[in-house]
Amino acid sequence: MKIVCIGGGPSGLYFALLMKKLGAHHDITVVERNKPYDTFGWGVVFSDQTLDNMRQWDVETANEVQQAFNHWDDIELHFKDRVIRSGGHGFVGIGRKKLLNILQERCEQLGVKLLFEQDVQSDLDFPDADLIIASDGINSRVRSRVPEVFQPDIVTRPNRYIWLGTNRLYDAFTFLFEKTEHGWFQAHVYKFDKQTSTFIVECPEHVWLAHGLDQADQDASIAFCEKLFAKNLQGEKLMTNARHLRGSAWLNFQRIKCQNWSHFNGNSHVVLMGDAVHTAHFAIGSGTKLALEDAIELVRQFKELGDTADRIPEVLRHYQAVREIDVIRLQNAAWNAMEWFEVCGERYCDQLEPEQFMYSMLTRSQRISHENLRLRDKHWLEGYEAWFASRTATPGVRPPMFTPYTQRSVTLKNRVVVSPMAQYMAQNGRVGDYHLVHLGARAMGGAGLVMVEMTAPSADGRITHGCPGLWNDEQTADFRRITDWVHQQTDAKIGLQIGHAGPKGASCRPWQGAGMDQPLTADDAEGNWPLVAASAIAYLPNGDVPRAMSRADMDRITTDFVACTQRAVQADFDWLELHCAHGYLLSSFISPLTNQRHDEYGGSLENRLRYPLEVFAAVRAVWPAHLPMSVRISAHDWVEGGITPTDAVEIARAFKAAGADMIDCSSGQVSAQQKPTYGRMYQTPFADRIRQEAGIATIAVGAISEADHVNSILAAGRADLCAVARPHLANPAWTLTEAARIGFKDLAWPRAYVSGKPQLEAGFARERAQQTATKGD
Numbered sequence: 001m002k003i004v005c006i007g008g009g010p011s012g013l014y015f016a017l018l019m020k021k022l023g024a025h026h027d028i029t030v031v032e033r034n035k036p037y038d039t040f041g042w043g044v045v046f047s048d049q050t051l052d053n054m055r056q057w058d059v060e061t062a063n064e065v066q067q068a069f070n071h072w073d074d075i076e077l078h079f080k081d082r083v084i085r086s087g088g089h090g091f092v093g094i095g096r097k098k099l100l101n102i103l104q105e106r107c108e109q110l111g112v113k114l115l116f117e118q119d120v121q122s123d124l125d126f127p128d129a130d131l132i133i134a135s136d137g138i139n140s141r142v143r144s145r146v147p148e149v150f151q152p153d154i155v156t157r158p159n160r161y162i163w164l165g166t167n168r169l170y171d172a173f174t175f176l177f178e179k180t181e182h183g184w185f186q187a188h189v190y191k192f193d194k195q196t197s198t199f200i201v202e203c204p205e206h207v208w209l210a211h212g213l214d215q216a217d218q219d220a221s222i223a224f225c226e227k228l229f230a231k232n233l234q235g236e237k238l239m240t241n242a243r244h245l246r247g248s249a250w251l252n253f254q255r256i257k258c259q260n261w262s263h264f265n266g267n268s269h270v271v272l273m274g275d276a277v278h279t280a281h282f283a284i285g286s287g288t289k290l291a292l293e294d295a296i297e298l299v300r301q302f303k304e305l306g307d308t309a310d311r312i313p314e315v316l317r318h319y320q321a322v323r324e325i326d327v328i329r330l331q332n333a334a335w336n337a338m339e340w341f342e343v344c345g346e347r348y349c350d351q352l353e354p355e356q357f358m359y360s361m362l363t364r365s366q367r368i369s370h371e372n373l374r375l376r377d378k379h380w381l382e383g384y385e386a387w388f389a390s391r392t393a394t395p396g397v398r399p400p401m402f403t404p405y406t407q408r409s410v411t412l413k414n415r416v417v418v419s420p421m422a423q424y425m426a427q428n429g430r431v432g433d434y435h436l437v438h439l440g441a442r443a444m445g446g447a448g449l450v451m452v453e454m455t456a457p458s459a460d461g462r463i464t465h466g467c468p469g470l471w472n473d474e475q476t477a478d479f480r481r482i483t484d485w486v487h488q489q490t491d492a493k494i495g496l497q498i499g500h501a502g503p504k505g506a507s508c509r510p511w512q513g514a515g516m517d518q519p520l521t522a523d524d525a526e527g528n529w530p531l532v533a534a535s536a537i538a539y540l541p542n543g544d545v546p547r548a549m550s551r552a553d554m555d556r557i558t559t560d561f562v563a564c565t566q567r568a569v570q571a572d573f574d575w576l577e578l579h580c581a582h583g584y585l586l587s588s589f590i591s592p593l594t595n596q597r598h599d600e601y602g603g604s605l606e607n608r609l610r611y612p613l614e615v616f617a618a619v620r621a622v623w624p625a626h627l628p629m630s631v632r633i634s635a636h637d638w639v640e641g642g643i644t645p646t647d648a649v650e651i652a653r654a655f656k657a658a659g660a661d662m663i664d665c666s667s668g669q670v671s672a673q674q675k676p677t678y679g680r681m682y683q684t685p686f687a688d689r690i691r692q693e694a695g696i697a698t699i700a701v702g703a704i705s706e707a708d709h710v711n712s713i714l715a716a717g718r719a720d721l722c723a724v725a726r727p728h729l730a731n732p733a734w735t736l737t738e739a740a741r742i743g744f745k746d747l748a749w750p751r752a753y754v755s756g757k758p759q760l761e762a763g764f765a766r767e768r769a770q771q772t773a774t775k776g777d
């Protein structure tokens, strides 16, 4: 085959040499616009794993890289006059120039033709090529010539960065943070050869503008950075090797992904590779890794499917199918890490103590969990666990999940909450034996706090005929029976979630109708009832249209909430939560999708919050001052024009000002049009943002299903408590089970159950030992 690689960066060169190795008969040319051995940039990093991968494909290149690289294990943070270091991270740093030189030499050895100083205008310039590799980097001309074919999706990110070098040598991957009068700067620093370290300086656009760096040329920018990081640079200079860039050398990162990676241009098959087809932010240093692994995968496909011209279309199809998955995974992790650096100045730097800041930074991609950190550096992690525990006056080392938590006079024995879950098993709003067994079992199961499902302040505030209420003496006594049992038999606390269903009331039980939230019909045997809401908007197209509430309706419902709260006091609950989420009555006021009022309760967010805050204040006034109160909100409507996480911060601030202790950060269920992005711990970013920006304690909830999730969230300061719902349906003793799974023994089991504890612990210990042995094989 005749193959032309346009662009002699890591992807083009590495593909060329691997392909030549696969078949010496292939006629392969790399065309590069720069001079040989002439390149921009300083060092790049990739992981040990990438090098292992390279070794399998060309041991000569891998050996050369190995000899030239700088390996280091540690990450070091310099923050607020503290230096914190943790190990076990395993990186390889190499000069970009050195890497390219190794690849160029290896290409020449194998017989790849290298043409330098040729600026290719178009892939059409090589009509006799069977295959053209567009390895022409982020601004790929080949990609730009036919955007309708490749369909690139390019997002320009807000931070500014400058890629510099220094002769000060660092023996760890080092992160420096410095505050100026306009905001925070950070530097990502790593040594890549015996004389030089890469030194990338980054800051938000507004900070960059405030310092006039948009007007600064390269020398002025360097002078600025030298002064900013003077203490750390210890007299060493910063250097640029991007003199070819005109004007400011500060860049914005562009995230690129493409719908299609290849096409036939009329003469040749053309395929994008490396930065031309996808970019990954330097926050996890993976652009070179992706470029090299693209090259490997394309060669692997030729090896497997045949390296003849007629196989090209199939090979290219497989190449995209396989690579796309890895690339998306990496881009997602890089995206999280990038966002962390974009917001850290506003969200973390001034909020977190250095120890927790380090933890948050290390887990920024959300790919590294608590237990991963333990594998990397047990000593550091245990030190951190002891630090975390010491914040709660708990001596010794223990996972954050099992540290106590105090709000007002209530101390939870640990950080797990059984999230409120509607059971639809009440009769006439009364809870009975079913609820005693259900809640009792979960109170015995190890969680610090068990929340009762949404309970209505009036009969017409229920979601279904099966939902509980608290508006009469019988209901109060029924609940008191349960709380007494929990208080007498367990050391869990029990809380009540109060809420009015509003537009989502008068629904069928989920197993009765055609699915969730289906409306009762007027001829339902148990009867239907009229609905109220902020505005006359039905939740479902086939649902009853609620009446927009009058002032009299508001007063009546506020009074009901107050009476319900007084009954919750009599019922001896430890904790109260006001349900302002999921499209129910109070939520219907908050979201602009469901509130279209023209009075002082509609319009601005301030107006939309007015009634929920009135209810909150009235309830708080009768709920005892020594007991905590949380508010559950939908922090994201997942619909264009609905509540966003930015609004959620304002909502949290308003409830905080009104006296709320915690925000329970759920999302969605406000509009049937919602398009949520589900995934592991998918709502935790809302809890994190609200906690840091509104300065109020938060409960994270949603797809938190392992102790490792809980520990990672708490340790990074993303939330103060973790609510776990569905896993508690499968296993009432979820907390006891997870403790045993991670080998944490210092958790009391119910007296009568203790003989089950060592057995469960031994079983998990065997499992862990087997896993370790398998990894070691």
Ligand SMILES: Cc1cc2nc3c(=O)[nH]c(=O)nc-3n(C[C@H](O)[C@H](O)[C@H](O)COP(=O)(O)OP(=O)(O)OC[C@H]3O[C@@H](n4cnc5c(N)ncnc54)[C@H](O)[C@@H]3O)c2cc1C
Binding pocket: 006, 007, 008, 009, 010, 011, 012, 031, 032, 033, 034, 041, 043, 044, 045, 046, 118, 119, 120, 121, 135, 136, 137, 138, 140, 141, 162, 163, 200, 273, 274, 275, 276, 282, 285, 286, 287, 288, 289, 290, 291
């Ligand atoms: C600040 C910064 C820090 C980074 N840090 C890291 C890191 O730590 N680790 C890491 O892995 N990656 C890092 N990267 C990313 C890394 O540099 C790229 O992802 C990687 O080099 C991509 O390889 P490539 O071969 O696809 O493209 P490139 O390396 O960009 O190579 C493209 C080549 O094509 C040539 N070319 C372009 N157009 C033409 C044309 N028309 N004719 C002829 N030749 C042409 C260019 O001169 C260039 O040599 C960083 C990037 C930046 C900007």
Ligand SMILES: Cc1cc2nc3c(=O)[nH]c(=O)nc-3n(C[C@H](O)[C@H](O)[C@H](O)COP(=O)(O)O)c2cc1C
Binding pocket: 419, 420, 421, 422, 423, 453, 454, 497, 579, 581, 632, 666, 701, 702, 703, 704, 723, 724, 725, 726, 727
């Ligand atoms: C059966 C069921 C009933 C629920 N009922 C309520 C409820 O009454 N009040 C509430 O705020 N959330 C309710 N939720 C939502 C959960 O509290 C929780 O936020 C959600 O299930 C996400 O957590 P998970 O991924 O751990 O299940 C319910 C969830 C389930 C599965």
